[in-house]
Amino acid sequence: MLRLSFIISFILFYTNVFSQKDSSFSKTDAMEEVVITSTRTETKLGNVAVPTKIISKKYIQNSGLLKLQDILQEFTGITVVNSNLTTSLNGYPNPFGQGIQMLGLDPAYTAVLIDGEPLVGRNAGILKLGRIATGNIHQIEIVKGPSSSLYGSESMAGVINIITANPSDQQLDLQSRIETNKTLSQTVAYANHINKTGIQFFVNRYSSDGYDLDPSIYGKTISPFRDWNSNIKLTQQLNKKTDLILSYRNFNSKQDCNYMIDWQSNPAVVKGYTSEKDNTFFTQLTYKASARNKLFFRTFADHYSNTSFANLENTDTRFDETSFIQSILKPEIQFENIGNKRKLIGGAGTYIEMIDASRYSGKKQLLTLYTFMQNEWFLYNKKLTLIAGARLDKRNDYQLNFSPRAAIAYKPNIHWKITGSAGFGFKAPDFRHMYLDFYNSQIGYSLIGTDVLSTQLLQLQQQGELASGANITPFLNTPSLLPEKSFGTHIGAKYTRNKLTVETGIFRNDINNLIDVYLLPFKKTNYRSIYSYHNINRIFTQGAEIDAQYCISKAITLSLGYQYLEAKDKNILDQIKAGKVYKRDPVTYQTTLVTRDNYYGLSNRSHHSFNAKLLWENKNKKTNIFIRAIYRGQYGYSDINGNNIIDDDREMVKGFWNLKFSAERKIIHGLSAQIGCDNILNYTNPAQMPDIAGRLFFININYSFNHLFNKH
């Protein structure tokens, strides 16, 4: 019924529109920025009807930052969060680094793309963003709101598309960087165009000694690591109508793992390392049939592996090893048809995914077929833009999924732009939800994916490992998990006049069928619990954001951003309404009913977040100073009063500031030096936020040889 009414409303007219200007201080840019992510076709940012933000290369350079998540979190509405608290229950006892929270949704719901193709290697839903080198980024495009109409699963909260540099006039760039904790980074980038052939080459080595926030515990908080990132991109104009892009990307990372365990009743040191490798091939053939029609043929292939081992130091015998290997093949075709007052795009593809992991029983394969189409109309002298689009996804193990989106943008005059968008998003259950077969011997629980639950339970019962009297019958026909579904809306307005730009928006997302773990009502003979997954939760996230940018003078630009966010579990709200949720003060043992006002919301979400940035650039552009202040408001961490929800200040991580500073000076032609300090206030929180290193100083030396090549 819901589906029907939604299809009707879609037919009646829905679209998706809205754009946000970047706060990249690119006021001197003569050319208007072009984005590709929001509509899968090159569009001027000013015309985009979907909430879109750009982080420019210049911003990345001015900030002096090396890690992608450090750059992203300086933007309104993007929060870097640790893997959420249930992560260890989800079968992964160790933290898995940090991911991006957008619109109040967990990292698993934001698609991260490089040049439009997926970044592979999610662990517990989180992609390690630190592995992306920032040295060859042309720009980062951020689209907020359900984007499943173009990008399918995993784009429920939005899309972050990292656009890498393209071959340009001959240019050689060298960068060397040194930072606290012996963090070193060296980059070589080369680009050239010879006749109809272009080349872009990039290699980066990044290493660190890590750091230790708590010396009383053996081992470092972040262990030493080294990463290699390389990319080679070739472009070839085959004929006047046909262009070819070939790209190969390689990531290779090695990180020590060194910790203390208890081995046969004695403390013992184990040592080993984690190795992460990602190889990506991408080809795109563009055929320009006419000025109005284009065809794109793309092939994306990826092989990702994450293996780790640890040996007992004394005996050099194997203590633990894990492996996770993921391969993806994704051929795709897309067309683009441009009319006078409209633009039509569409396409179809296949997504073949294979996984072979030590925590899954056997190799697993998934096949998804998809097709998408979107039309844009430009009406009333382009004052009004309408977009309607939809995508169909059919994975071999669940029913057809339909994700439409609609948007509208209205520009009554040069100062104002009003936008609105609405769309459906979905996220398919991933491999771990379906196939995980994991036993945690330290804590003593089993976590079994839904698709292997019945066979595993039967096997356990046959082997006499289930407690007597365990009734497994109700779990033998466990239905497959359904995709998680969302509906999101966004309404925004942008005002530009002279030196001032203000942009504001409100959003709301409703998500159903959220997958969560549950405890089976029987135990194993060794009294260990068994968990599995089911679709249960209904949540919403809503909020408002505002960004303002003001040029105080020709040299100084100030920008401010703020987001208010609420994210709550509807089932909890229903229970509170029904008077079924209590809290017991851990000190006074007073038990009282929880009111709606007491309930802060889902853990890991801050109600308030704020950023302020000040850029000073001297007239000849030789010197700049960039100061940023980022505030993350308090957020829920862990229950202490017996109701498993966040409803007490003692359950929160207090809000904190991150102050950053960088200053750059061009010394001679091509050579520039930059110094900076990250986390000036030296905020650390070893227990709750181990990924925050404390105060970091850095020096960057850049050398650009392009002036040697260019004719004067």
Place this chain on the structure above:
Amino acid sequence: MKRVLFYCAIAAISFTACKKTTTHAHTPAAPTTVTGTKIISVAFDPMGMANFTLFRFRDSSIVANADSATGNWDFGLRFTTFIVNSNAGGPGSAGAILVDGTFDAATTAPSTGYAYDTTTSARAIKDGSWYTYNPTTHAFTPNAGKVFFFKTADGLHYAKMELLAVDYGPLVGNPPSPSILYYTFRYTYQSNGTTTF
């Protein structure tokens, strides 16, 4: 990444003082209820080998395990397993009901509907029905707003009980692990045989 071992990660244990109070001190009539807050030691024994800690409401006492086969105790605890003194639990007639609400507001015990320890796998109080285990902090937290009503082992009296906290005992041995859990609970026993507290 530092691997935090299970037992090492257990947060510091805090206690509040054990206080015993007797209600109705201001009324001339003889008190018919026994009220108290008690902390008892319970075996930290996921393997289910150790003895249960047995408790009797009537005189707020812990009953020696030698008396486990008698009707001298009302309920028992081992790790997270609750037993009551009936059928598979013991020779008595004890039953239990878990009710949502606050301890103070629970002034009347249900007169019927008590569950008994029918078999060792079908206990009166189901494991997992009254606590939440946080795998990150390893805390066992009794769920707030759960009141246990008991019919005592003699089948003639009623008691109400609320679990307030479950804390880990000191970490001992190698690997360091707790051997006991401290259960803190408050209770009221009605000695006149009525269901009213």
